[in-house]
Amino acid sequence: MMGRIHSEGxxxxxxxAVMRDVAKLAGVSHQTVSRVLNEHANVRPETRDRVLDAMxxxxxxxxxxxxALVTRKSQTLGLITFDTTLVGPASMVYGIERAARDxxxxxxxxxxRTLERGTVLxxxxxxxxxxxxxxxxxxxxxxxxxALSRVPENLPIVGVGVGRSEDVCMVGVxxxxxxxxxxxxxxxxxxxTIAHIGGPPTWPEAKEREAGWREALHAAGIIAPEPTAGDxxxxxxxxxxxxxxxxxxxxxxxxxxxxxxxxLLSALYRAGLKVPQDVSVVGxxxxxxxxxxxxxxxxxxxxxxxxxxxxxxxxxQQINTRTRSTERMALxxxxxxxxxxxxxx
Amino acid sequence: MMGRIHSEGxxxxxxxAVMRDVAKLAGVSHQTVSRVLNEHANVRPETRDRVLDAMxxxxxxxxxxxxALVTRKSQTLGLITFDTTLVGPASMVYGIERAARDxxxxxxxxxxRTLERGTVLxxxxxxxxxxxxxxxxxxxxxxxxxALSRVPENLPIVGVGVGRSEDVCMVGVxxxxxxxxxxxxxxxxxxxTIAHIGGPPTWPEAKEREAGWREALHAAGIIAPEPTAGDxxxxxxxxxxxxxxxxxxxxxxxxxxxxxxxxLLSALYRAGLKVPQDVSVVGxxxxxxxxxxxxxxxxxxxxxxxxxxxxxxxxxQQINTRTRSTERMALxxxxxxxxxxxxxx
DNA sequence: CTGTTAGCGCATTCAA
DNA sequence: TTGAATGCGCTAACAG
Numbered sequence: 001m002m003g004r005i006h007s008e009g010x011x012x013x014x015x016x017a018v019m020r021d022v023a024k025l026a027g028v029s030h031q032t033v034s035r036v037l038n039e040h041a042n043v044r045p046e047t048r049d050r051v052l053d054a055m056x057x058x059x060x061x062x063x064x065x066x067x068a069l070v071t072r073k074s075q076t077l078g079l080i081t082f083d084t085t086l087v088g089p090a091s092m093v094y095g096i097e098r099a100a101r102d103x104x105x106x107x108x109x110x111x112x113r114t115l116e117r118g119t120v121l122x123x124x125x126x127x128x129x130x131x132x133x134x135x136x137x138x139x140x141x142x143x144x145x146x147a148l149s150r151v152p153e154n155l156p157i158v159g160v161g162v163g164r165s166e167d168v169c170m171v172g173v174x175x176x177x178x179x180x181x182x183x184x185x186x187x188x189x190x191x192x193t194i195a196h197i198g199g200p201p202t203w204p205e206a207k208e209r210e211a212g213w214r215e216a217l218h219a220a221g222i223i224a225p226e227p228t229a230g231d232x233x234x235x236x237x238x239x240x241x242x243x244x245x246x247x248x249x250x251x252x253x254x255x256x257x258x259x260x261x262x263x264l265l266s267a268l269y270r271a272g273l274k275v276p277q278d279v280s281v282v283g284x285x286x287x288x289x290x291x292x293x294x295x296x297x298x299x300x301x302x303x304x305x306x307x308x309x310x311x312x313x314x315x316x317q318q319i320n321t322r323t324r325s326t327e328r329m330a331l332x333x334x335x336x337x338x339x340x341x342x343x344x345x
Numbered sequence: 346m347m348g349r350i351h352s353e354g355x356x357x358x359x360x361x362a363v364m365r366d367v368a369k370l371a372g373v374s375h376q377t378v379s380r381v382l383n384e385h386a387n388v389r390p391e392t393r394d395r396v397l398d399a400m401x402x403x404x405x406x407x408x409x410x411x412x413a414l415v416t417r418k419s420q421t422l423g424l425i426t427f428d429t430t431l432v433g434p435a436s437m438v439y440g441i442e443r444a445a446r447d448x449x450x451x452x453x454x455x456x457x458r459t460l461e462r463g464t465v466l467x468x469x470x471x472x473x474x475x476x477x478x479x480x481x482x483x484x485x486x487x488x489x490x491x492a493l494s495r496v497p498e499n500l501p502i503v504g505v506g507v508g509r510s511e512d513v514c515m516v517g518v519x520x521x522x523x524x525x526x527x528x529x530x531x532x533x534x535x536x537x538t539i540a541h542i543g544g545p546p547t548w549p550e551a552k553e554r555e556a557g558w559r560e561a562l563h564a565a566g567i568i569a570p571e572p573t574a575g576d577x578x579x580x581x582x583x584x585x586x587x588x589x590x591x592x593x594x595x596x597x598x599x600x601x602x603x604x605x606x607x608x609l610l611s612a613l614y615r616a617g618l619k620v621p622q623d624v625s626v627v628g629x630x631x632x633x634x635x636x637x638x639x640x641x642x643x644x645x646x647x648x649x650x651x652x653x654x655x656x657x658x659x660x661x662q663q664i665n666t667r668t669r670s671t672e673r674m675a676l677x678x679x680x681x682x683x684x685x686x687x688x689x690x
Numbered sequence: 691c692t693g694t695t696a697g698c699g700c701a702t703t704c705a706a
Numbered sequence: 707t708t709g710a711a712t713g714c715g716c717t718a719a720c721a722g
Contacts, residue, residue, distance in 0.1 A: 018699060029709045034701060042707055059497075064476055065413035066699035070714050074410065079454070090435045097456040106475055109424070109454045111442040128406055130451055152404075234637035259634060266639040288430055289604060292579035294611040294639075363715060374693045379717060387691055411715035415698045694721075699714105706709075 017058035026054040037062060068131070076106040077315065078127030080137040082115060086232060086259075087287050088304050089138050092160060095308025096136055103316060108132060115139065120147035128155065134315045139163060141202050145170070156318035158311045162330065163204040169318070171311045171329040175205050175284075178300040178333035179212025182254055182282045185298070185335060187220050189343045191252040191280060196227040197240040197264060199256035206232075206256055209284060213254050230256055234263035241267025244279075251279060251344035258283035258290055258299055261340075265293065280341040296338035306331055362403035371399035382407060413476070421451040422660065423472030425482040427460060431577060431604075432632050433649050434483050437505060440653025441481055448661060453477060460484065465492035473500065479660045484508060486547050490515075501663035503656045507675065508549040514663070516656045516674040520550050520629075523645040523678035524557025527599055527627045530643070530680060532565050534688045536597040536625060541572040542585040542609060544601035551577075551601055554629060558599050575601055579608035586612025589624075596624060596689035603628035603635050603644055606685075610638065625686040641683035651676055 019037075023030040028047060035043050036051045043051075054060075068074045077100055081089050093109070100107045108130050110123040120137065124147070127135055134156035139145050145163030159165065162172035186194050196213045199206025210227055217224045228243065230236035237260035244250060245268055255261040261283035268275055275281050275295060283290065286301035310329060318325050368375040373392060380388050381396045388396075399405075413419045422445055426434050438454070445452045453475050455468040465482065469492070472480055479501035484490050490508030504510065507517035531539050541558045544551025555572055562569045573588065575581035582605035589595055590613055600606040606628035613620055620626050620640060628635060631646035655674060663670050 020699085030700080031702095031709060032707090035708085038701080044707060047707080061473055061476070063414070063699050064474060065410045065419065066714090067701075068410035068714095069408070069414055069699080069716085070701050072714075076453075087430050090430055093438075093454070094456045094458075097454060101455070101471070106453055106471075108421075108451050109438070109442060110446070111439045113439075126446070126451075129409060131406070131409055234634040238637045262634050263637040266637050266641075269639045289579040289607050292583045292608040292611050294614045296611075365715080375716080376693060376718095377691090380692085383717080389691060392691080408715050411698090412717075413698095414700085414715080415717045417698075692722080695719085697718095698716090701712105701714095703712080704710085706707105 017060045018063065019060075021058055022051065022054045022060050025057065026050040074106075074131040074133055075104060076108050076130060076132050078124075078130065078132035078135040079107050079109045080120065080123045080127070080135065080139075081109060081111050082138050082140065086257075087285060088302070091304035092138060092308035092311075095305035096312050099309045099312035103312070105133070115141035115144040117143045117147045120144045121150065124148075124151055128152075134158070134319050136160060136311050136315055139170075140205055141200075142204060143202070145204070153324055156315055156324065158315045158318070160307060160311050161204060162208055165326075167324070167326055169314050169325045169327045171307055171314060172205070172331070173302045173307065173333050174330040175208035175333070176212040176215070178284065178302070178335070179209040179254065180216040181333070181335040182284070182298075182300055183213050183216035185337070186252045186254070186280060186282065186341065187216065189252075189280065189341060191344050192222060193225070193250045194222075194252045194254060195225060195244060195250040196254045197230045197237055197256060197260050198227045199260075200231050201229065209254075209256055225250075230260050232257050232259055234259045234266075236260060237263025237265075238267045240264065242271065244268075245271030245273055252281070252341070253279060254282045256284060258285045258287045258297060261297055261299070262289075262293065265340075276340050276342040277345065280344070282341060286336055290336075291338060293340075295340050298338045298341045299336055301334045301336050303331060303333075362405045363408065364405075366403055367396065367399045367405050370402065371395045419451075419476040419478055420449060421453050421475060421477050423469075423475065423477035423480040424452050424454045425465065425468045425472070425480065425484075426454060426456050427483050427485065431602075432630060433647070436649035437483060437653035437656075440650035441657050443650075444654045444657035448657070450478070460486040460489040462488045462492045465489045466495065469493075469496055473497075479503070479664050481505060481656050481660055484515075485550055486545075487549060488547070490549070498669055501660055501669065503660045503663070505652060505656050506549060507553055510671075512669070512671055514659050514670045514672045516652055516659060517550070517676070518647045518652065518678050519675040520553035520678070521557035521560070523629065523647070523680070524554040524599065525561040526678070526680040527629070527643075527645055528558050528561035530682070531597045531599070531625060531627065531686065532561065534597075534625065534686060536689050537567060538570070538595045539567075539597045539599055540570060540589060540595040541599045542575045542582055542601060542605050543572045544605075545576050546574065554599075554601055570595075575605050577602050577604055579604045579611075581605060582608025582610075583612045585609065587616065589613075590616030590618055597626070597686070598624060599627045601629060603630045603632045603642060606642055606644070607634075607638065610685075621685050621687040622690065625689070627686060631681055635681075636683060638685075640685050643683045643686040644681055646679045646681050648676060648678075 019030040139159040140161045159170040228240040241264040283299035290297040364375040484504040485506040493513045504515040573585040586609040628644035635642040
């Protein structure tokens with residue numbers, strides 16, 4: 001009779017308090033509790049305080065599942081990120097999560113290792129199961145962008161990247177302009193042979209950077225040499241650097257990103273070349289280490305967290321207006337001059 | 346009478362199919378649909394197929410809110426991460442998310458900028474609102490660890506890091522051993538003056554690495570000099586390096602992490618010193634760039650994704666057994682020999 | 691093997 | 707200003 005005779009030892013002591021409990025303690029109906037919770041007007045301040053007190057006493061947590069069930073809103077958005085140690089994604093996750101939280105959204109994350117169509121589709125499926133109200137996908141590869149255009153019309157989505165897509169909203173950085181700034185800088189220094197170590201050809205960002213390099217060279221009446229293929233890694237920069245050092249024909253190298261530049265620097269030194277005296281080097285991204293490399297790296301800065309915030313804004317807009325946007329937004333990068341570039345000998 | 350006369354233009358075309366719709370189309374009860382969904386036995390294969398077909402036709406998505414409401418399980422776990430471009434957290438998020446997904450859990454992420462107690466407590470509160478079944482918190486600072494011990498008894502939690510805590514399960518790397526390996530290596534090379542550029546003193550990991558350095562030195566009968574304070578950044582390594590170069594009394598430096606080592610290398614070169622000939626350098630972490638620095642960096646490797654997986658395992662165990670564990674697990678790091686160390690001149 | 695019933699905790703009508 | 711009823715979509719218990 002004492003209750004709990006059959007209590008199962010492994011259960012948490014007290015079941016979590018629900019609205020009814022709060023209501024009882026405050027001497028009101030559970031309805032009124034709901035009202036104060038949702039900040040409806042028409043609740044006497046005095047009643048409100050009693051309810052608030054009761055909630056505190058019972059350590060009341062509103063049940064989001066029940067709430068979502070009836071409102072048909074999960075207050076959650078999905079985030080698809082790419083597994084990587086590249087700075088970009090990490091900073092963006094932070095920016096996005098931050099913005100989402102401020103707007104009252106939870107964020108559910110799915111990390112994918114590759115950006116193949118199938119993988120991304122799986123991630124989307126998983127997020128749909130979760131009933132997310134919208135999705136932000138870091139989609140730097142063509143295949144990923146293609147997958148995004150397959151999400152149902154009624155699910156808002158924003159891609160982060162610069163891939164071409166007919167029907168999905170994308171936000172990224174204007175890589176082409178960034179690259180041109182870098183090359184123009186090198187040209188103004190007097191360089192005429194400017195090599196490029198590119199990123200993976202399946203990445204639109206890589207293609208844009210290469211295009212910018214090509215355009216700037218072309219505008220100066222210089223025929224672009226064949227770029228070296230890379231994969232964003234220091235390793236690829238290192239290997240490309242070894243080859244470049246053997247040729248000894250270039251006075252400057254534009255790297256697809258800073259990691260590549262790190263590897264390049266290493267290869268150049270190993271070959272006995274000096275930077276910037278023998279070879280000028282420019283990177284892309286402006287990772288936190290860039291100013292403290294030897295020499296401090298001239299590079300193109302991207303504001304990743306701005307991209308993150310912006311993508312959330314665009315998503316929120318779609319959610320609120322219930323319209324699928326196909327807007328395309330490109331933020332401007334900024335050339336940061338440091339000591340890895342100088343006039344050629 | 347034709348229905349939809351009052352249809353609101355901005356609504357998605359078709360409301361999402363629910364179980365009842367599937368049931369009707371398949372000519373069964375909604376219960377049977379639920380059975381096939383949850384893979385209960387006792388469903389005739391034939392019926393099963395009809396149901397599956399119907400689900401496909403209607404593009405049925407199960408409603409997780411409704412499911413969570415009745416099962417009292419959100420199938421979600423919370424992840425508190427630290428805003429940073431440090432490799433560790435990024436790799437661990439991946440490992441954790443991966444493991445969680447394989448086990449059928451969603452993961453909801455909260456990124457915090459600082460690890461102050463209040464910030465972490467807020468993150469926990471937010472996750473509790475979401476009714477997560479457990480929390481993994483990347484908690485590399487003392488204040489964060491302290492906050493973790495405040496979560497209610499019935500919410501499983503695992504901290505990632507090496508902080509001391511009476512009542513929360515933690516998994517991390519044995520930094521002390523890692524540091525000792527590094528110093529022993531340096532000692533065996535013949536070094537007798539081995540400086541240390543530390544991490545932030547509020548980080549237990551930093552303290553452990555320093556302790557390992559101190560212990561190894563002590564064991565060799567050497568009195569440890571005063572370590573230089575750093576903050577994990579390349580900048581701090583650079584500044585410390587400038588100072589060390591002025592003194593010119595050390596033959597080797599053990600850095601708290603690889604970023605610090607990057608800055609140190611830069612400062613050393615700037616001062617006209619050669620690595621490893623004049624000064625040997627050892628890092629910690631083994632970031633992807635480490636093998637491609639100049640010179641390739643000898644460092645202590647941590648398996649971040651293993652830490653991530655392990656932390657999930659421990660969390661899952663707590664969830665399943667409904668017991669709060671206080672286990673403490675330390676994975677072994679591994680010294681990776683490269684070219685930044687050699688015998689002193 | 692399958693269907694019927696009940697209720698999870700909440701927000702949203704309606705009444706009072 | 708407050709309370710009573712209704713049902714969101716699903717799973718679990720019980721019948722058949």
